[in-house]
Amino acid sequence: MLSGALLALGANAQTTPPDGREKPAAAATNAGAKSEQGGKPPLAIAPDAGREQAIVDAVSARVPAAEVLLLEVDKAKVLALYREQTGRERRGAVLLLHAMDDTADEPGLIHALRTGLPAAGWSTLSLQLPVLPAGSPRVAYGGTQELARKRIAAALARLSEFKPAAIAIVGQELGASLALATATGAREIRGVVALSLSSADGLNPPATTVPAMNELEVPLLDISGEFADPAQRSLTDQRASAARAAQYTGYSQTTVPGVDDMLDGAAEVVVARVRAWLGRHATGAAAAPGPPDAPAPSPPAGSLP
Numbered sequence: 001m002l003s004g005a006l007l008a009l010g011a012n013a014q015t016t017p018p019d020g021r022e023k024p025a026a027a028a029t030n031a032g033a034k035s036e037q038g039g040k041p042p043l044a045i046a047p048d049a050g051r052e053q054a055i056v057d058a059v060s061a062r063v064p065a066a067e068v069l070l071l072e073v074d075k076a077k078v079l080a081l082y083r084e085q086t087g088r089e090r091r092g093a094v095l096l097l098h099a100m101d102d103t104a105d106e107p108g109l110i111h112a113l114r115t116g117l118p119a120a121g122w123s124t125l126s127l128q129l130p131v132l133p134a135g136s137p138r139v140a141y142g143g144t145q146e147l148a149r150k151r152i153a154a155a156l157a158r159l160s161e162f163k164p165a166a167i168a169i170v171g172q173e174l175g176a177s178l179a180l181a182t183a184t185g186a187r188e189i190r191g192v193v194a195l196s197l198s199s200a201d202g203l204n205p206p207a208t209t210v211p212a213m214n215e216l217e218v219p220l221l222d223i224s225g226e227f228a229d230p231a232q233r234s235l236t237d238q239r240a241s242a243a244r245a246a247q248y249t250g251y252s253q254t255t256v257p258g259v260d261d262m263l264d265g266a267a268e269v270v271v272a273r274v275r276a277w278l279g280r281h282a283t284g285a286a287a288a289p290g291p292p293d294a295p296a297p298s299p300p301a302g303s304l305p
Helices: 030-037 049-062 109-120 138-160 174-183 230-245 267-281
Strands: 068-073 076-083 092-097 122-127 167-172 189-195 220-225 251-256
Touching: 049 076, 068 138, 076 109, 076 138, 092 109, 092 138, 092 174, 109 122, 109 167, 109 267, 122 138, 138 167, 138 174, 167 174, 174 189, 189 267, 220 230, 220 267, 230 251, 251 267
Parallel strands: 092 122, 092 167, 167 189, 189 220, 220 251
Antiparallel strands: 068 076, 076 122
């Protein structure tokens, strides 16, 4: 069960996303996002309830009704998708946190993880994070973090009701930063997988992209893409250096060849790597030394079904 300290954090086929969803308008690079901040106060852009309801309607129409959960956060209903494990061994549960402006069943990595991990004995709960109005500047997603943390707390509380043997968090981009913030100092979380973490840089308020390694008490797998831009690669290198300086033996880092930092087109490779890592590292509450992970195989060509 989750402790009061953790709860205090706040609260099948791939298809085209619902109409009206488009990526944030600001430049996707870290440099562009940083220049847009310009030291100004945080942008106050409220989450778009209408867009989120469109996401709920579209996703609910294409997934089994039994998988759809509606959590209550700040008197609003929040979508979460729960899929029970189907493996021979019940290993635990994984909370999935998607990237900015995505959905709880986003085609690509999130959908592949949500539907692929249960066969390995991991139930999945994929949480819908706040979305801003279409065309909002990317930097403004920094202002969604407080509400996102409340949703994560509610999702973990709901997930604990299933009494999993262990709970791990897998997040992408801003979802990865939120996963680290949630796991810091929380022994109830057995492991964190951070996908595309460097891509969360440049928000206002900022997202954590280089965590305090001496405060982490769980194993951390850091997965990035070979073709990350120089600023993203620098942050990835900083995390490795911070782990060495803190003598944090629970940290491992791997690069998927042939893709950018958002790991587009590499869902099959990423799911296989996450499954293997969770099986080795997410069964204990504290980080422990162990052999390095094997190199990731080359990603398959083209989009995955």
